Amino acid sequence: MRSPKDFFRPLAVGAPEPLRQIPFRPSRMIHFFDPGNEKMAAKVPDMAGKADVLLGNLEDAIQADRKEAARNGLVRIAREVDFGDTQLWTRVNSLDSPWVLDDLLTLVTAIGDKLDVIMVPKVEGPEDIHYVDRLLAQLEARAGLTEPLLVHAILETASGVANVEEIALASPRMQGISLGPADLAASRRMKTTRVGGGHPGYLVRTDPVGDSIEDGRTTYQQDLWHYTVARMVDACVAAGILPYYGPFGDIRDVVACEDQFRNAYLLGCVGAWSLHPKQIEIARRVFSPEASEVVWARRVIEAMGDGTGAVMLDGKMQDDATVKQCQVIVALADDLAARDPELAAAYKEASA
Ligand SMILES: CC(=O)SCCNC(=O)CCNC(=O)[C@H](O)C(C)(C)COP(=O)(O)OP(=O)(O)OC[C@H]1O[C@@H](n2cnc3c(N)ncnc32)[C@H](O)[C@@H]1OP(=O)(O)O
Ligand SMILES: O=CC(=O)O
Numbered sequence: 001m002r003s004p005k006d007f008f009r010p011l012a013v014g015a016p017e018p019l020r021q022i023p024f025r026p027s028r029m030i031h032f033f034d035p036g037n038e039k040m041a042a043k044v045p046d047m048a049g050k051a052d053v054l055l056g057n058l059e060d061a062i063q064a065d066r067k068e069a070a071r072n073g074l075v076r077i078a079r080e081v082d083f084g085d086t087q088l089w090t091r092v093n094s095l096d097s098p099w100v101l102d103d104l105l106t107l108v109t110a111i112g113d114k115l116d117v118i119m120v121p122k123v124e125g126p127e128d129i130h131y132v133d134r135l136l137a138q139l140e141a142r143a144g145l146t147e148p149l150l151v152h153a154i155l156e157t158a159s160g161v162a163n164v165e166e167i168a169l170a171s172p173r174m175q176g177i178s179l180g181p182a183d184l185a186a187s188r189r190m191k192t193t194r195v196g197g198g199h200p201g202y203l204v205r206t207d208p209v210g211d212s213i214e215d216g217r218t219t220y221q222q223d224l225w226h227y228t229v230a231r232m233v234d235a236c237v238a239a240g241i242l243p244y245y246g247p248f249g250d251i252r253d254v255v256a257c258e259d260q261f262r263n264a265y266l267l268g269c270v271g272a273w274s275l276h277p278k279q280i281e282i283a284r285r286v287f288s289p290e291a292s293e294v295v296w297a298r299r300v301i302e303a304m305g306d307g308t309g310a311v312m313l314d315g316k317m318q319d320d321a322t323v324k325q326c327q328v329i330v331a332l333a334d335d336l337a338a339r340d341p342e343l344a345a346a347y348k349e350a351s352a
């Protein structure tokens with residue numbers, strides 16, 4: 001392990017200084033597109049105005065014989081499209097694949113100055129991040145980049161979950177972690193055949209009533225992902241990086257998608273992936289604090305004065321801890337409003 005004194009030292013001569021803190025940039029939805037798919041590529045300029053993050057996907061969902069087309073398509077799109085303040089990310093192929101080396105060599109040297117974050121799939125432990133960290137430093141030096149590229153890990157193997165705290169702390173490049181429920185289910189040998197969301201068989205049942213074990217017993221479906229999301233949030237927050245829910249594959253079921261996203265939002269995630277244009281709006285709605293919550297949070301902060309002590313507001317006790325929760329909501333609302341004029345207007349109207 002490197003000495004803590006060396007943690008912020010560049011890993012190659014000529015590479016940019018690592019960041020000391022991960023800046024918070026709105027990333028309510030990380031919208032996936034296939035850069036080699038002409039129809040999707042054509043929608044990128046329009047989507048740049050709608051999504052917080054656009055991600056050119058090179059890994060799963062891209063056929064083996066379309067990997068090069070996707071990589072080259074991303075280079076072209078990054079050079080031609082004006083992204084404004086929308087972030088451009090990529091998901092490279094997994095570290096054990098035949099494509100990842102060319103992904104990194106090509107992308108960092110050709111469009112390293114346009115990319116904000118590189119998502120690394122199937123991360124098993126901190127050693128995977130160390131490998132990418134050093135390679136990126138070498139490539140940044142070769143490309144003459146002045147800003148370091150950031151790294152985002154997908155939590156989608158059982159080993160990755162077992163090592164999530166070390167992964168989060170593995171490099172100053174670590175920007176965040178997303179839950180990858182599809183690969184994680186396979187890695188864990190869960191008996192599901194879907195991408196994220198719940199399962200009707202994962203439930204608890206109320207106790208028997210009288211002699212019957214059949215009648216009058218209600219069942220409640222449980223959240224398959226609660227433990228992993230909660231653990232990921234703690235690992236990320238402890239390391240000063242950002243947690244995300246990943247994909248929800250039932251594109252038709254916008255209702256359950258919204259539920260899954262909201263669970264993640266309430267537990268501390270800052271965003272989720274969107275796989276289809278219609279999921280962009282769901283993520284935008286869910287990961288932006290509701291206007292009424294922002295108004296309430298501002299009332300609590302005002303009523304609490306210097307933030308210490310206890311007061312009653314609408315019959316509810318407020319103290320030093322609730323004021324901190326309210327500060328989280330207000331800080332997030334301010335950051336998002338600065339990027340999203342519609343949201344800013346909704347907040348203003350609600351507080352009038
Ligand atoms: C487990 C994981 O790793 S999840 C991450 C990997 N998976 C992905 O990235 C999947 C990304 N999404 C997709 O590939 C597609 O949305 C699919 C295959 C799920 C559905 O695609 P389609 O059947 O074409 O959906 P649909 O017919 O509703 O599309 C409507 C339009 O939106 C476009 N579109 C669909 N998805 C996207 C997208 N992610 N980005 C931009 N445009 C899209 C389609 O090209 C189509 O365009 P058109 O109107 O010009 O013909
Ligand atoms: O890559 C995402 C997943 O769920 O697997």
Ligand SMILES: [Mg+2]
Pocket residue numbers: 060121156180182183
């Ligand atoms: Mg995956």
